[in-house]
């Protein structure tokens with residue numbers, strides 16, 4: 001057995017991608033993936049050392065995520081950590097095909113949309129953001145999903161939400177069939193009412 005540099009991915013026949021290590025640290029991986037990474041790290045010093053580097057890099061991202069500044073899909077573990085950190089989490093859970101009245105207050109740290117959905121058989125899932133007419137504005141492609149999970153937990157950027165005017169946003173979860181055609185898994189409408197004073201209030 002040769003002794004290489006600590007942290008040299010060359011030591012590892014199958015090094016874990018840095019992005020996956022970062023997601024692991026952010027607790028953003030699906031549970032099965034998280035367990036696979038955990039198991040790999042137990043037996044691989046090279047990837048363990050790389051994780052340390054990623055943690056240093058991801059520290060900034062993690063702080064942003066923890067502060068609720070990023071629009072991203074999060075795990076139950078992330079929410080648990082946030083609550084343990086004393087952050088105030090505001091959560092809305094519109095039914096599939098339905099809508100919910102929502103807002104955000106100055107005291108909220110994290111804003112969560114819990115999208116109930118059946119994900120069985122869906123390998124790639126995109127989260128699409130649309131205006132009130134249903135016109136897609138942008139999407140988060142290939143979001144982390146947990147096999148057998150009954151919901152996708154989506155964190156809206158609290159910075160964005162606090163600045164947003166009263167508005168309606170439609171969120172869609174879509175997957176793809178074998179031919180690559182898009183198939184809708186669920187559609188959710190957020191009727192956001194601004195309750196904070198400021199430039200966006202009218």
Ligand SMILES: [Zn+2]
Nearest residue numbers: 012015044047
């Ligand atoms: Zn490795």
